Amino acid sequence: MGGSAGGVGALDVILSALSRDFALPVLAVQHLHPSDDGSFARHMADAARLPVVEACDKERIERGCLYTAPANYHMLVERDGTISLSVDEPVNWSRPSIDVLFDSAALAWGEGVVAVILSGANADGVEGMRSVKAAGGFTIAQDPADAESRVMPQAAIDAGVVDEVLSAKEIGQLLAEFGAIEKL
Amino acid sequence: MGTMGEAEVEPTETDLLLEAVFQRYGYDYRSYARASIERRTRQFLSATGYASVSEMIPEVLHDKELLARLTRYFSIPVTEMFRDPSVYRVVREEVVPLLRTWPHFKIWHAGCATGEEVYSLAIVLKEEGVYDRATIYATDCSDEALERAREGVYEVGKMKEATQKYQQAGGKASFSEYYHACCDAAAMDGSLKERITFANHNLAVDEAFGEMHLVFCRNVLIYFNRELQNRALGLFTESLVHGGFLCLGTKEDIRFTDVSNRYEAVDRRARIYKKNGAS
Numbered sequence A: 001m002g003g004s005a006g007g008v009g010a011l012d013v014i015l016s017a018l019s020r021d022f023a024l025p026v027l028a029v030q031h032l033h034p035s036d037d038g039s040f041a042r043h044m045a046d047a048a049r050l051p052v053v054e055a056c057d058k059e060r061i062e063r064g065c066l067y068t069a070p071a072n073y074h075m076l077v078e079r080d081g082t083i084s085l086s087v088d089e090p091v092n093w094s095r096p097s098i099d100v101l102f103d104s105a106a107l108a109w110g111e112g113v114v115a116v117i118l119s120g121a122n123a124d125g126v127e128g129m130r131s132v133k134a135a136g137g138f139t140i141a142q143d144p145a146d147a148e149s150r151v152m153p154q155a156a157i158d159a160g161v162v163d164e165v166l167s168a169k170e171i172g173q174l175l176a177e178f179g180a181i182e183k184l
Numbered sequence B: 001m002g003t004m005g006e007a008e009v010e011p012t013e014t015d016l017l018l019e020a021v022f023q024r025y026g027y028d029y030r031s032y033a034r035a036s037i038e039r040r041t042r043q044f045l046s047a048t049g050y051a052s053v054s055e056m057i058p059e060v061l062h063d064k065e066l067l068a069r070l071t072r073y074f075s076i077p078v079t080e081m082f083r084d085p086s087v088y089r090v091v092r093e094e095v096v097p098l099l100r101t102w103p104h105f106k107i108w109h110a111g112c113a114t115g116e117e118v119y120s121l122a123i124v125l126k127e128e129g130v131y132d133r134a135t136i137y138a139t140d141c142s143d144e145a146l147e148r149a150r151e152g153v154y155e156v157g158k159m160k161e162a163t164q165k166y167q168q169a170g171g172k173a174s175f176s177e178y179y180h181a182c183c184d185a186a187a188m189d190g191s192l193k194e195r196i197t198f199a200n201h202n203l204a205v206d207e208a209f210g211e212m213h214l215v216f217c218r219n220v221l222i223y224f225n226r227e228l229q230n231r232a233l234g235l236f237t238e239s240l241v242h243g244g245f246l247c248l249g250t251k252e253d254i255r256f257t258d259v260s261n262r263y264e265a266v267d268r269r270a271r272i273y274k275k276n277g278a279s
């Protein structure tokens, strides 16, 4: 999942729908001030029922955990199910960048990926959504009408890379269903 | 099923590319974290116009110039002055007092990129009055990055942020004393360079060098896989004197590595460790 301006509010709503035994791992990039020292992760830990981990390099990805990208680092998924961080240049003026996370997830997990683009005021994430879709994954945009800042989800919709447009509440419900199916 | 999708072919192609580069030129990127390498390979493909990695491999094998361009994508020297100011503050408050107890001490910056980190630490040492006792080795595997590090000339536009971070790091003077601005360039003061030797060193293939009191290796290990991380950490452990310090990037961790029992944490958040006597 990726969010920018207004993204945290949307994440709060979505995560409140996911119970402790959610069967999928969740990775979240939220655009932060570069000097943020984990306050986003702490906020999510309070808001979510899932255990929240601010990703460290080579962190092993476990089901039912929420991994947040630390400020000033890109977060990437490796094929062996671990997280890599990088300090490569910002992408779309953003580090962490949603594109970087989504692109790497598409390469590592292909059709197993569900990518969600949330409220935000720039166009980060559009290329990543394209990669996820091209690799057979499923893409969701927060309904611009439901988003505090509509630019980012709208950019993805306009680019034709979105499978479903849903409110944050509906995204939470749908992800909970995906989790339930995964458990079968 | 039928033909394999791009996502399945790409790891094999990347393996072949990295193997070819290693066999032909001796540059070893095989143990780098793959996600970044693949991202950069794709960027390289779109910049050069090759349709696939397979199409590019024979060209890279025969064209040294192309290889040079590719490796430029693989080791991107992104850095900044006083990145993570609080780390420099801890160095100033917790590490320098112990460095002071040695009449002479050696520092190794491994993966120094274009040098900003080296000059940042040099400033701290100057302000603490121990710079003249230091011998500083700053290494990287990229000659281009080293050349720029030696020059020590940066965009003047970056100095504003650097000044803020310098202050957050506990800077005692005015940051502008340390550089000379000319047009849009800021040249680091020559007195900061006196004790610094820049040299090429590749953590994937080269050996340790000795008797270090402080090793700085920040945001380099994140680009390596576990195996290469352990190799590099092994070099640092071999290089450090007992009681010497290791400073890693703030999201790098020696827990779960081969050398974890060789160090005690001095400051966990700043990722500053002290080598202990055990072996």
Ligand SMILES: C[S@@+](CC[C@H](N)C(=O)[O-])C[C@H]1O[C@@H](n2cnc3c(N)ncnc32)[C@H](O)[C@@H]1O
Residues within 6 Å of the ligand: A087, B075, B076, B077, B078, B079, B080, B083, B110, B111, B112, B113, B114, B117, B139, B140, B141, B142, B145, B201, B202, B203, B204, B205, B217, B218, B219, B220, B223, B249
């Ligand atoms: C992101 S920069 C880190 C710069 C600086 N230490 C900092 O934290 O700001 C990573 C540097 O590691 C260097 N590097 C990559 N692989 C290396 C290797 N095998 N041996 C030595 N340096 C390497 C790159 O050339 C690059 O300059």
